């Protein structure tokens with residue numbers, strides 16, 4: 124089994140990365156492969172709503188050169204995803220928002236991307252805004268009908284400069300438990316795929332007619 128991490132931080136080895144590693148250490152103990160893709164230092168285009176992913180399903184044909192499609196290929200092969208972002212102005216980073224908007228729009232028409240896989244999210248924050256950033260990431264996971272992993276508190280860890288999160292003992296426990304619960308859900312999913320309901324075609328009402 125494999126889980127892909129998407130790191131929305133501009134800092135390759137910053138607090139978000141370190142929090143994601145705490146989660147992934149628990150997966151690796153159970154021989155689950157992990158890989159972190161850093162997108163937070165890249166110019167990721169935001170979704171322009173062209174709708175091409177409704178016909179050219181499974182990838183973004185509007186912008187092919189900013190790394191999204193390469194990440195999609197890895198996510199497609201994986202059993203789960205871990206979203207990680209530092210808090211920027213009480214939300215997620217711009218790169219993370221652009222990446223997830225496009226990924227999840229595409230995933231809505233491509234069952235093999237995120238649907239019924241295991242998903243989790245973590246955020247690193249100096250002081251305030253962790254819950255709202257986490258909430259945004261959870262919305263993407265929920266939209267894709269993922270098995271969302273939880274911990275004994277919300278997936279927020281505190282620190283400002285890179286490495287300060289290592290002093291947050293409660294945050295470290297949150298990440299550890301999140302990892303353990305992810306392992307459990309990944310194993311349950313593997314055992315239970317035969318019972319998974321089929322994806323229903325989406326009913327769309329725009330409330331204008």
Ligand SMILES: Cc1cc2nc3c(=O)[nH]c(=O)nc-3n(C[C@H](O)[C@H](O)[C@H](O)COP(=O)(O)O)c2cc1C
Pocket residue numbers: 132133134136137138139140208209210211212213214247248249250251252281282283284285
């Ligand atoms: C542009 C920007 C906006 C930020 N906004 C917030 C904020 O709203 N609340 C907060 O507590 N920390 C804020 N921070 C601090 C970061 O969330 C914190 O330093 C975090 O640990 C950085 O994680 P990283 O090392 O993975 O980048 C902000 C930092 C930057 C660069």
